[in-house]
Every structure is written in structure tokens, then in C-alpha cells.
Amino acid sequence: MTKTSSSGPLAGIKVLELGTLIAGPFCSRMLAEFGADVIKIESPDGGDPIRQWRVLKDGTSLWWSVQARNKKSLTLNLKDPRGQQIAKKLALEADIIIENYRPGVLEKWSLGYEQLKAENPATIMVRLSGFGQTGPLKDQPGFGAIGESMGGMRYVSGFPDRPPLRIGISIGDSVAALHGVIGAMMALRHRDATGGRWNGKSGAECVAGQGQMIDVALYEAVFNMMESLVPEYDYAGVVRERTGGALPGIVPSNTYTTGDGENIVIAGNGDAIFKRLMLAMGRDDLANDAQLARNDGRVPRTAEIDGAIQAWCATQTIDSAMAILQAADVPAGKIYSVRDMMNDPQFLARKMFEQHTFADGTPIKLPAITPKLSETPGETKWLGPALGEHTDDVLKTLGYDDAGIAELRRDGVV
Incomplete structure (x- = not known):
């Protein structure tokens, strides 16, 4: 009406x-x-x-x-x-x-x-x-x-x-x-x-x-x-290219697959967040690696870091991974379909x-x-x-x- x-x-x-x-x-x-x-x-x-x-x-x-x-x-x-x-x-x-x-x-x-x-x-x-x-x-x-x-x-x-x-x-x-x-x-x-x-x-x-x-x-x-597209090209000749689920130059931030075949986005690119993520994964070696303490040090080792995160995700279900990451205060999320949204407590609590x-x-x-x-x-x-x-x-x-x-x-x- x-x-x-x-x-x-x-x-x-x-x-x-x-x-x-x-x-x-x-x-x-x-x-x-x-x-x-x-x-x-x-x-x-x-x-x-x-x-x-x-x-x-x-x-x-x-x-x-x-x-x-x-x-x-x-x-x-x-x-x-x-x-x-x-x-x-x-x-x-x-x-x-x-x-x-x-x-x-x-x-x-x-x-x-x-x-x-x-x-x-x-x-x-x-x-x-x-x-x-x-x-x-x-x-x-x-x-x-x-x-x-x-x-x-x-x-x-x-x-x-x-x-x-x-x-x-x-x-x-x-x-x-x-x-x-x-x-x-x-x-x-x-x-x-x-x-x-x-x-x-x-x-x-x-x-x-x-x-x-x-x-x-x-x-x-x-x-x-388009963020830093222009100055990166003008100053450094960098052309941003396709990188799948990753966020280039900001590490780690990517999409990973859990052991039960679900996809999870993990954004551990803040310096303190990265350390919490590695500790939650049981990778104290990476958490305490001085070169990886800052983003500019992590970028050259992107493949190594992504590989470590993927290896850990493969040992988890989507629910166990989310629980561990939430407890560690690491930004992470499932990739929602509309079915997921309409049954999600956050969406419902916000009256979406x-x-x-x-x-x-x-x-x-x-x-x-x-x-x-x-x-x-x-x-x-x-x-x-x-x-x-x-x-x-x-x-x-x-x-x-x-x-x-x-x-x-x-x-x-x-």
C-alpha cells in the first residue's frame, strides 16, 4: 500500500x-x-x-x-x-x-x-x-x-x-x-x-x-x-594486472580453500594481525621472522606466505578455521551466497x-x-x-x- x-x-x-x-x-x-x-x-x-x-x-x-x-x-x-x-x-x-x-x-x-x-x-x-x-x-x-x-x-x-x-x-x-x-x-x-x-x-x-x-x-x-593505479604507473611504470583472489602488494590478503572444499578470505595484512595469524596457525617461525614484521618485507615472500596459509587451511573445515581466526582477532570471512546472507545472524541482527x-x-x-x-x-x-x-x-x-x-x-x- x-x-x-x-x-x-x-x-x-x-x-x-x-x-x-x-x-x-x-x-x-x-x-x-x-x-x-x-x-x-x-x-x-x-x-x-x-x-x-x-x-x-x-x-x-x-x-x-x-x-x-x-x-x-x-x-x-x-x-x-x-x-x-x-x-x-x-x-x-x-x-x-x-x-x-x-x-x-x-x-x-x-x-x-x-x-x-x-x-x-x-x-x-x-x-x-x-x-x-x-x-x-x-x-x-x-x-x-x-x-x-x-x-x-x-x-x-x-x-x-x-x-x-x-x-x-x-x-x-x-x-x-x-x-x-x-x-x-x-x-x-x-x-x-x-x-x-x-x-x-x-x-x-x-x-x-x-x-x-x-x-x-x-x-x-x-x-x-581505481586506487593507486595512476601514480604507480606514472612514477614506477607499474601496470596493475589480474591477480585472482589476491590483493597485490598487500600481504597476506587472499582467498584460500579449506579441507571441506569451502573458500575463505583471510586479510592478515596488518603487521600486528599478521603475527596473530601466524601464531594461530602454529607458525611461530614466520610470526617471529624479522623480515616479515612489515608489509614491505612480506611482499617479496608472498608466495611462501600464501602457501603456508593454504597448507593450514587444508587441515581445517570452514567452521574450525573461522573459529580459530575469530578467536585470534584476524579478519576472515566466508564467501556468502544470498542463501547464506538470509540466514546469517549478523544480517538478521542488522535488520538487512x-x-x-x-x-x-x-x-x-x-x-x-x-x-x-x-x-x-x-x-x-x-x-x-x-x-x-x-x-x-x-x-x-x-x-x-x-x-x-x-x-x-x-x-x-x-
């Missing part, structure tokens, strides 16, 4: 989402989870394609229930001038506009940043695209997979004797979305510090803070996560799953909202809406009556 009450740290903030699939919608999803009033514009012809992705219930993706929670769905044909006019009205009223079309598309519809800024100086627009709004590749299509590849993530993922691997989720899109959220919050802070929300007037009567465009390129968002119900009464669990705010936590007010579920309500706020809405629907505008 839809909760109409507005709460959360972003209550009162209006967001217009002009996007599909992952990056743009994930960005606005996080704002919606913390109280923003998000209106998502969808094509009347099927809506956001993610509605049909992966596992479906009654023809709609289970992913949709998460990706679009707390959003209002407005169907609108943006190729029709009347649809563009409606979108423009909503955009001028919005505090934040989030879009992930190819550069130039919104400008064709008179919805570009500069076009809106000319009427509303406080316009904040988050633009997520494959390659950004400038540069020789700006007009090329660029999904998250391309961003992961060009941004450096794919090159370092996998084993050195095999082709690069992809992570099993759309990490490039999600990382870009998080950059969009951060940029939007900084821009909102700046707008409020320079005068605040636009009062809808022009000329001498215009009161508005300074808006801005947040230009997020997927490949740059991934590139921003929410129980909800579809309209037909079917129960469904969703991931809980993060981050956890002590005073103004996020909230799931309703699951992803039906296509166009809020069309009439939104249009009525713009002054359309029932007859006008019926005409738009008859003409395929909504």
Missing part, C-alpha cells in the same frame, strides 16, 4: 527522473528511499525495460520492486510536443532532475540543462552517460559494462592466465549512480547556501540559488575507484531484510535501505509502481482536468 506521508531527510525535495535501466533510476531510488518525492517518467509503450529483466512475477521483474520503490510512475511520450511540455513543467518545479539519455537527446526536446537553467537558475541536473557530456566519445552508447572496461576495473579482475572477468552485478552503473547522488547532495547544499529554491518568478523578482549540472560519466566513476506484500497478498523480502541514519532513516513506503500508476495524480497537480487527461491518453501522449 502506498504511504502518502512525507518523511525522511529529503522530505520536500522534488526529483524528476528521466532515465531507464540502472544508473539514473538507482540514483533517484536512493533519494526516494530517504524521503524525496520522485516522479519517474516512463514511455507509455512498456515503460522502463528493467520491468522485464531477470526473474518475473506476473510479467514484472522482481528487481523492479526494489529499483522503483517509493517512486511515482508517470507515462509520457517525450517525442510528442505535448509530452515535452508536461515534462518541462515538472522539470522547472523539480529540485533535482536525473537523466541518463545520450548527450543531446534532452536538448532536442527543449529539456537540456542550459534550456531549463535559462528559466530556473536553481536547476540541478544529474546527467549520467557512458562518456560524459563532452569529448570525442560523448555521442557513443556506453553501458556499465563498457564503463567497467574502459575505467580499468575489468582489466584487473580475474586470473592472470585467463581473460578478464566481469563482476556478477552491474557495478559500473551502480558506482556511477552513487557518484550522482553525492553530486546532487553537494549541488543542493550549494543552491541553498546561495539563495535557495527558485520562486517561479523572473527578472527582478527572481529569487533563486545557483544550480548546476553534475556530469557523471560511467567510465570516470569506475576510474575514480524487509518484509513486504505485493498487491495480491504475496509476501516478498527486499534488501533494507542503507546507509543507516540514526535520526532520519530511509523507508520503503511502497514497492515499484505499476506502469503509469500515478499519471492522473501528477497531471492534476499541473492543472489538467479529467477531460484533458482523457484527451492526452487517447492521443497516446500519456
Whole structure:
């Protein structure tokens, strides 16, 4: 059931989402989870394609229930001038506009940043695209997979004797979305510090803070996560390569296999932690080896150290290894599947799953909202809406009556 009450740290903030699939919608999803009033514009012809992705219930993706929670769905044909006019009205009223079309598309519809800024100086627009709004590749299509590849993530993922691997989720899109959220919050802070929300007037009567465009390129968002990649190459000519489960240059940190065939990640790379790990394994010789007391001494002997840890793990079950390492205060963890997560005491204690119900009464669990705010936590007010579920309500706020809405629907505008 839809909760109409507005709460959360972003209550009162209006967001217009002009996007599909992952990056743009994930960005606005996080704002919606913390109280923003998000209106998502969808094509009347099927809506956001993610509605049909992966596992479906009654023809709609289970992913949709998460990706679009707390959003209002407005169907609108943006190729029709009347649809563009409606979108423009909503955009001028919005505090934040989030879009992930190819550069130039919104400008064709008179919805570009500069076009809106000319009427509303406080316009904040988050633009997520494959390659950004400038540069020789700006007009090329660029999904998250391309961003992961060009941004450096794919090159370092996998084993050195095999082709690069992809992570099993759309990490490039999600990382870009998080950059969009951060940029939007900084821009909102700046707008409020320079005068605040636009009062809808022009000329001498215009009161508005300074808006801005947040230009997020997927490949740059991934590139921003690549740690010391650039200075290591620039200074030392080092190209970081694929190293499987190991963390190169930080020893030991790797994935090992226990005697019962389970995988365990052990991060014993802190100097004091390394000594505790070796003592817990019964390797006092390595624990007391002066050369291994610091990371720079351990790096040349990485293979020896990893071999010793693997040999010890082979004598343990996953449970016995975890018990010994936890008792020794050594960071270690099983590699969880979703089945492991949903039965894990830590996940359960932190209330990382929410129980909800579809309209037909079917129960469904969703991931809980993060981050956890002590005073103004996020909230799931309703699951992803039906296509166009809020069309009439939104249009009525713009002054359309029932007859006008019926005409738009008859003409395929909504």
C-alpha cells in the first residue's frame, strides 16, 4: 500500500527522473528511499525495460520492486510536443532532475540543462552517460559494462592466465549512480547556501540559488575507484594486472580453500594481525621472522606466505578455521551466497531484510535501505509502481482536468 506521508531527510525535495535501466533510476531510488518525492517518467509503450529483466512475477521483474520503490510512475511520450511540455513543467518545479539519455537527446526536446537553467537558475541536473557530456566519445552508447572496461576495473579482475572477468552485478552503473547522488547532495547544499529554491518568478523578482549540472560519466566513476593505479604507473611504470583472489602488494590478503572444499578470505595484512595469524596457525617461525614484521618485507615472500596459509587451511573445515581466526582477532570471512546472507545472524541482527506484500497478498523480502541514519532513516513506503500508476495524480497537480487527461491518453501522449 502506498504511504502518502512525507518523511525522511529529503522530505520536500522534488526529483524528476528521466532515465531507464540502472544508473539514473538507482540514483533517484536512493533519494526516494530517504524521503524525496520522485516522479519517474516512463514511455507509455512498456515503460522502463528493467520491468522485464531477470526473474518475473506476473510479467514484472522482481528487481523492479526494489529499483522503483517509493517512486511515482508517470507515462509520457517525450517525442510528442505535448509530452515535452508536461515534462518541462515538472522539470522547472523539480529540485533535482536525473537523466541518463545520450548527450543531446534532452536538448532536442527543449529539456537540456542550459534550456531549463535559462528559466530556473536553481536547476540541478544529474546527467549520467557512458562518456560524459563532452569529448570525442560523448555521442557513443556506453553501458556499465563498457564503463567497467574502459575505467580499468575489468582489466584487473580475474586470473592472470585467463581473460578478464566481469563482476556478477552491474557495478559500473551502480558506482556511477552513487557518484550522482553525492553530486546532487553537494549541488543542493550549494543552491541553498546561495539563495535557495527558485520562486517561479523572473527578472527582478527572481529569487533563486545557483544550480548546476553534475556530469557523471560511467567510465570516470569506475576510474575514480581505481586506487593507486595512476601514480604507480606514472612514477614506477607499474601496470596493475589480474591477480585472482589476491590483493597485490598487500600481504597476506587472499582467498584460500579449506579441507571441506569451502573458500575463505583471510586479510592478515596488518603487521600486528599478521603475527596473530601466524601464531594461530602454529607458525611461530614466520610470526617471529624479522623480515616479515612489515608489509614491505612480506611482499617479496608472498608466495611462501600464501602457501603456508593454504597448507593450514587444508587441515581445517570452514567452521574450525573461522573459529580459530575469530578467536585470534584476524579478519576472515566466508564467501556468502544470498542463501547464506538470509540466514546469517549478523544480517538478521542488522535488520538487512524487509518484509513486504505485493498487491495480491504475496509476501516478498527486499534488501533494507542503507546507509543507516540514526535520526532520519530511509523507508520503503511502497514497492515499484505499476506502469503509469500515478499519471492522473501528477497531471492534476499541473492543472489538467479529467477531460484533458482523457484527451492526452487517447492521443497516446500519456
